[in-house]
Amino acid sequence: MQPLIHLSAAGVSVVLDCRGTGLPTIVHWGAALGDLTTDQLGDLALAAAPQPIGFSADTPVRVSPVPEQSGGWLGFPGLAGHRDGTAWSSAFTLRDVVRDASRVRITAFDQAAGLELTVDLELHPAGILRARARLTSTAPGTYWLTHLMVFLPVPARTTELLDFTGHHLRERAPQRTAFTHGLRVRENRTGRTGYDSAYLMCAGTPGFGNRHGQVWGVHTAFSGNTQTIAERNYHGHSALGGGELLMPGEIGLAEGESYTTPWIYAAYGADGLDAVSRRFHEFLRARPQHPRSPRPVVVNTWEAVYFDHDLSRLTALASAAASVGAERFVLDDGWFGSRRDDTSGLGDWVVSPDVWPDGLKPIIDVVRGLGMEFGLWVEPEMINPDSDLARAHPDWMMAAGDRLPPPARSQQALDLHNPSTYAHLRDRLDALLTEYDIAYLKWDHNRDLVDAGHPASGRAGVHDQTRAVYRLLDELRERHPGVEIESCSSGGGRVDLEILQRTDRIWASDCIDAHERVPIQRWTSLLVPLELIGSHVGAGRAHTTHRELPLDMRAGTAIWGHLGIEWDLTRATPAERARLAEWVALYKQVRGLLHTGTLVHADVADPAYELTGVVSGADALYALTTTATSVSYPPGTVTLPGLDDDRVYHVRPQPPGDVPDGNALAWGFPLPWATSEGVRMTGRALATSGLRMPVMYPDRVLLIRATADSQGNP
Numbered sequence: 001m002q003p004l005i006h007l008s009a010a011g012v013s014v015v016l017d018c019r020g021t022g023l024p025t026i027v028h029w030g031a032a033l034g035d036l037t038t039d040q041l042g043d044l045a046l047a048a049a050p051q052p053i054g055f056s057a058d059t060p061v062r063v064s065p066v067p068e069q070s071g072g073w074l075g076f077p078g079l080a081g082h083r084d085g086t087a088w089s090s091a092f093t094l095r096d097v098v099r100d101a102s103r104v105r106i107t108a109f110d111q112a113a114g115l116e117l118t119v120d121l122e123l124h125p126a127g128i129l130r131a132r133a134r135l136t137s138t139a140p141g142t143y144w145l146t147h148l149m150v151f152l153p154v155p156a157r158t159t160e161l162l163d164f165t166g167h168h169l170r171e172r173a174p175q176r177t178a179f180t181h182g183l184r185v186r187e188n189r190t191g192r193t194g195y196d197s198a199y200l201m202c203a204g205t206p207g208f209g210n211r212h213g214q215v216w217g218v219h220t221a222f223s224g225n226t227q228t229i230a231e232r233n234y235h236g237h238s239a240l241g242g243g244e245l246l247m248p249g250e251i252g253l254a255e256g257e258s259y260t261t262p263w264i265y266a267a268y269g270a271d272g273l274d275a276v277s278r279r280f281h282e283f284l285r286a287r288p289q290h291p292r293s294p295r296p297v298v299v300n301t302w303e304a305v306y307f308d309h310d311l312s313r314l315t316a317l318a319s320a321a322a323s324v325g326a327e328r329f330v331l332d333d334g335w336f337g338s339r340r341d342d343t344s345g346l347g348d349w350v351v352s353p354d355v356w357p358d359g360l361k362p363i364i365d366v367v368r369g370l371g372m373e374f375g376l377w378v379e380p381e382m383i384n385p386d387s388d389l390a391r392a393h394p395d396w397m398m399a400a401g402d403r404l405p406p407p408a409r410s411q412q413a414l415d416l417h418n419p420s421t422y423a424h425l426r427d428r429l430d431a432l433l434t435e436y437d438i439a440y441l442k443w444d445h446n447r448d449l450v451d452a453g454h455p456a457s458g459r460a461g462v463h464d465q466t467r468a469v470y471r472l473l474d475e476l477r478e479r480h481p482g483v484e485i486e487s488c489s490s491g492g493g494r495v496d497l498e499i500l501q502r503t504d505r506i507w508a509s510d511c512i513d514a515h516e517r518v519p520i521q522r523w524t525s526l527l528v529p530l531e532l533i534g535s536h537v538g539a540g541r542a543h544t545t546h547r548e549l550p551l552d553m554r555a556g557t558a559i560w561g562h563l564g565i566e567w568d569l570t571r572a573t574p575a576e577r578a579r580l581a582e583w584v585a586l587y588k589q590v591r592g593l594l595h596t597g598t599l600v601h602a603d604v605a606d607p608a609y610e611l612t613g614v615v616s617g618a619d620a621l622y623a624l625t626t627t628a629t630s631v632s633y634p635p636g637t638v639t640l641p642g643l644d645d646d647r648v649y650h651v652r653p654q655p656p657g658d659v660p661d662g663n664a665l666a667w668g669f670p671l672p673w674a675t676s677e678g679v680r681m682t683g684r685a686l687a688t689s690g691l692r693m694p695v696m697y698p699d700r701v702l703l704i705r706a707t708a709d710s711q712g713n714p
Helices: 037-046 271-284 313-324 361-369 388-392 419-435 462-479 512-524 551-556 574-594 683-688
Strands: 004-009 012-017 027-032 079-082 093-099 105-108 115-123 128-139 142-150 148-151 160-167 170-178 182-188 201-204 215-221 228-231 236-242 258-260 263-269 298-300 329-331 375-380 440-441 482-487 506-507 533-538 562-566 598-601 607-616 619-626 648-653 679-682 702-707
Touching: 004 037, 004 093, 012 037, 012 115, 027 037, 027 148, 037 607, 105 419, 128 142, 128 148, 128 361, 128 619, 142 236, 148 182, 160 182, 170 512, 201 228, 201 533, 215 271, 228 683, 236 263, 258 598, 263 702, 271 598, 298 533, 313 329, 313 361, 313 574, 329 419, 361 375, 361 506, 419 462, 462 482, 512 551, 512 679, 533 551, 551 574, 551 607, 551 702, 574 607, 574 619, 648 683, 679 683
Parallel strands: 298 329, 298 562, 329 375, 375 440, 440 482, 482 506, 506 533, 533 562
Antiparallel strands: 004 012, 012 027, 079 142, 093 105, 105 115, 115 128, 128 258, 128 263, 148 236, 160 170, 160 201, 182 228, 201 215, 215 263, 228 236, 598 607, 607 619, 619 702, 648 679, 648 702
16 A cells, blocks of 8 residues: 555646545645655655644644544534434544556545445546545444535635526526635535536636636536535635535435445646636547537527427428538427427327327438438426326326425426336337437426425435436437437536536527527536537527527527527528528538637636637637627737647638628728738737737627648748
8 A cells, every 4th residue: 555646647746645544635636746756745745734733633634535523624524424323423444545547546444333435536637636435334224324525625825716606598607706714515406417506616826717827626527416615714724525415314324335426526727717628628528438420510490490390391491401501400399299388298208199190200201311310309307297197107206205396397307216217218218219210319307306205205316316317328328329418407407527428418508699608608618528518500589588699690609519500490581591501611611620629718808808719739710709899999909829839820810700790890990900811920929919809899709710821830
């Protein structure tokens, strides 16, 4: 067993002190330390050791990834629970530490409490650190678990916190607070990831931004109830942590039974939020199941037809979609059972003979004949009380004993922990995917889990429900490995790294108003790479806000993700379709860049402007977006980050995003550099001196292309 362990990857070091009999401590998590000898690691640990203060303990208080009060720790405990009122305070003794090049497994036991604890730490080649803990009961009786959480230390120089809030149609809105003494606890009790989850809780040095300041961030990867915590206390300890939020009585461990926490994902960025984002994107893209083929242009029928399913109308829509370059056609809600509106039929996953008397084959034949894939909307976890399934099996709905939860969206939740319910859903979905040529499922989840228990026992059921959803997705993917699945939950209500282990796309928001989408997509992409974020071009008047926006703003925003169209194209003018086809063609040209390159953001002083870009070697594309009028008139400069310092780049506007609405400027005079000839500058000059921003109307996009100039390079 090594007394001191040093993991290092991609400019990140993690040092673990395993000396002593108790749980190890993390001495350092942050910037790479270089090659250190055992003696140097020992001195590092000695230099970081706190001075005993004699109030809680006469010896230094060692804070492990699962902090314990028995060692003098009086902050938030890593483990809370009891065995019929006893064993409420653990005192683990280290049993074993096993490591390989990038992983450490810590095993400890508390004989008196009858508990065994395993902590896993992994440092990914991208510099992502992830951790989880497993607790096993080793004694007779039941150990009732209140919570088990994993914490990671951050330095005292982190004085600001960034996390996220939001609601339906406004997901992942950033909020900053001072990182002061005490607890900041972000709890989610919605039974899904939630609109207002902490998402990624970041602690950073003063004023950290996109491209400056040191940042440490953690994400609790779970699709049910969660806690994410930042704590600073008088022990001189600061930490970020997370875990599952357990309802009373959800986890009772009999002898030999175990509970495992969600993974906590953590990233350190030496140069701002972009560095944190880059690590998460590299981690996700390295997964074997990550989508490798070009992300197809999607047409979704929802905002085009809603529940009005008619073969001739949908055939016309599919033809219009194919004419602008669409590659996947998704039939949304309304194809099954009595589902003519949102009050009935949910749960009856049988093609409606009233709407589709010949089944789905006619529309699939049309779509496939036009060269597109076919996708289908489902919401398997929910049920309308007005459905054949609810009438046949009222006991399959989640409930706290003998009362049903209040209805939401005319829905209840199915108890997937019930083996009969689970098997029924699995078999119905399997039958659909077997009978029809379906390449894609839009998997929705449209209500919070309120009073969500197992009706037979009355016990709380969110934990079991979440794990059952994972099993269902895993089993269907095993049976149908070629089918892609999108995670949708009333828009962006289920976006986390655990659901993304099983899905190929997330729906960022039900709001496709491009003005609102600018911040939604920017902050969603802090964790999730663009190729996994569904982003659609909507109608001229947004359905969710009634804001009217020009086509170039709608399309110029939507290409920064997995492009889709959610607009009744049969009502679009020929000019609108032709312009949309230009944007689709651009997306197909640059999606390889957007979906493999490094995402960057400039720190723009003018709040009316935002600059987002993707850089990959000799090629880069940037979007300069306005959401208001500029502070100065004319505005100042913007830098283009992420380019190679010594390369010379040809920089010019990128059609069709070069002249939004036929006029990129809010004033008639030209901007000197913004011509087809553009300018040639080094990456260093572009990142430091930058380009003058044009005066633009609000809600406009100007695309800027930067390609390495072989003639201008040494």
